[in-house]
Amino acid sequence: MREQLPEYTYTKNEKTFTEVMIGFVRGIFETVFPFFRIKPFSILLDKLFTSKFADSLLGSFAMVLLM
Amino acid sequence: MAKSKRFKEREQRMIDVAQGRIPDRVPICGLIETYALSYSGVPLKEAATNISKNVHAHAKIYDDIYYDCAYIASLAHAWEIGWTLGSDVFFISDDGFTEQHKEYAPMVPDDYDALAKDPIRFILNEFVPRKYSKLDATNEEQKKAFLSALVPFFKFAGAMVYGSYAFRKIDMPIVMGGAGQMPLDFLFDYLRGFKGTVGDLRRHKDKVKAATEALLPYSFDLSHMTNLMMGGYSGGVPWMVKNLVNAIILRNDFEFTTFPWIFNPCHMPPFMSPKQFEEFYWPGYKAVAEHIHAHGGHLLTVLEGEWGREKLEILRYLPDNSVTFVVENDDPKMVKEILSNNSIMAGLPLELLRNGTREECIAAAKEMIDELAPGGRFIFCTGDKVLLSASDAKPENIRAVNEFVHGYGLYY
Numbered sequence: 001m002r003e004q005l006p007e008y009t010y011t012k013n014e015k016t017f018t019e020v021m022i023g024f025v026r027g028i029f030e031t032v033f034p035f036f037r038i039k040p041f042s043i044l045l046d047k048l049f050t051s052k053f054a055d056s057l058l059g060s061f062a063m064v065l066l067m
Numbered sequence: 068m069a070k071s072k073r074f075k076e077r078e079q080r081m082i083d084v085a086q087g088r089i090p091d092r093v094p095i096c097g098l099i100e101t102y103a104l105s106y107s108g109v110p111l112k113e114a115a116t117n118i119s120k121n122v123h124a125h126a127k128i129y130d131d132i133y134y135d136c137a138y139i140a141s142l143a144h145a146w147e148i149g150w151t152l153g154s155d156v157f158f159i160s161d162d163g164f165t166e167q168h169k170e171y172a173p174m175v176p177d178d179y180d181a182l183a184k185d186p187i188r189f190i191l192n193e194f195v196p197r198k199y200s201k202l203d204a205t206n207e208e209q210k211k212a213f214l215s216a217l218v219p220f221f222k223f224a225g226a227m228v229y230g231s232y233a234f235r236k237i238d239m240p241i242v243m244g245g246a247g248q249m250p251l252d253f254l255f256d257y258l259r260g261f262k263g264t265v266g267d268l269r270r271h272k273d274k275v276k277a278a279t280e281a282l283l284p285y286s287f288d289l290s291h292m293t294n295l296m297m298g299g300y301s302g303g304v305p306w307m308v309k310n311l312v313n314a315i316i317l318r319n320d321f322e323f324t325t326f327p328w329i330f331n332p333c334h335m336p337p338f339m340s341p342k343q344f345e346e347f348y349w350p351g352y353k354a355v356a357e358h359i360h361a362h363g364g365h366l367l368t369v370l371e372g373e374w375g376r377e378k379l380e381i382l383r384y385l386p387d388n389s390v391t392f393v394v395e396n397d398d399p400k401m402v403k404e405i406l407s408n409n410s411i412m413a414g415l416p417l418e419l420l421r422n423g424t425r426e427e428c429i430a431a432a433k434e435m436i437d438e439l440a441p442g443g444r445f446i447f448c449t450g451d452k453v454l455l456s457a458s459d460a461k462p463e464n465i466r467a468v469n470e471f472v473h474g475y476g477l478y479y
Contacts, residue, residue, distance in 0.1 A: 020206050065190075066256075
């Protein structure tokens with residue numbers, strides 16, 4: 001078993017893991033549907049990724065990773 | 068696929084018990100996890116990487132032996148994600164079939180404030196990288212690791228959906244339709260572990276309380292999202308669409324499936340005094356049970372280990388017909404008497420199913436039915452614990468007992 005010390009984690013990242021995941025999924029949206037790069041569609045995407053529903057999806061994924 | 072007459076009858080038996088009505092006969096529910104793999108001869112590693120093998124390996128025992136309801140249609144844990152991201156918390160026994168896990172809970176007391184501030188972000192940004200070596204890395208490496216975990220994630224979810232379909236084909240309802248994780252069990256099961264959480268109840272009382280209060284909305288959310296995923300096939304398309312729209316727009320109007328139920332193994336209470344239980348565990352448990360009940364759902368709580376009368380007495384204050392309690396080491400008769408406004412699920416000791424003769428098992432089953440079936444509110448299950456290993460029970464004993472209960476447990 002690894003020691004339970006937080007300093008084992010890599011701390012030099014600019015983004016959090018959540019931001020990495022959201023950025024990745026957003027990138028897929030913008031590649032498949034390029035109109036999401038321009039307003040007002042980009043605002044729609046902003047709202048979707050900051051919504052509570054997005055949090056619920058993240059929470060579900062977090063639970064799978066916790067198990 | 069439409070529900071057959073036999074499927075509806077079996078499902079109705081479970082619903083009748085949960086809602087306090089007397090069913091036509093005592094329903095028999097499987098409590099089977101990786102035992103199903105050894106029974107069907109499919110090694111865990113194969114099941115974990117192949118949706119079809121995973122589901123059909125779980126279905127075989129329900130196809131061969133009489134049951135009214137299955138416990139789960141596929142592996143309960145996302146093994147392949149762990150392998151992909153570099154975690155060995157879950158591991159396979161030498162027999163190749165049985166799942167085992169060790170405790171790895173890399174949260175320290177100083178983390179409580181961050182957890183209470185934003186549980187999901189703490190788990191994803193701080194905790195998960197400590198658990199998975201592939202995520203303890205640069206952003207670019209994290210991105211690659213996330214991408215590599217997506218296929219196993221969809222396979223895990225796909226096995227649940229395909230499992231609902233495949234089990235419908237053999238007329239077998241599945242009882243587990245979502246996950247109810249209690250706030251304090253987040254700490255106990257995953258974040259702080261056994262030793263850490265037990266110690267924190269004394270040393271960091273206020274921080275534990277703040278964290279469990281913050282985790283409560285996450286518990287609600289998880290029960291919604293997992294019900295959508297695991298109960299979606301039963302709920303049907305209009306139910307799914309309605310709940311997805313509610314989840315995106317209205318938020319608090321989630322409607323649970325009447326059946327299947329939200330599964331919740333309570334792990335920490337056997338290690339708590341009644342006073343600690345009432346102070347730390349009960350508020351979160353009560354809130355989750357009431358939330359699910361108020362929104363049309365039902366909770367299936369496993370009373371893991373031995374709870375004792377005092378803690379069980381506290382559970383009397385739950386709403387009527389809101390929970391079915393799976394009894395492990397407590398006396399089922401006592402549990403049924405104390406929690407008479409709700410229902411119980413109980414089975415024979417695994418030791419008997421493993422070492423006893425067919426006649427001894429049937430005699431014990433008869434005694435159990437005679438004691439617990441009168442008045443309804445009772446589901447017979449495979450054993451007093453979830454079956455994991457091939458050595459947990461002789462298949463011929465399970466077959467004999469289930470056939471006996473199916474014939475003997477008639478109400479009218």
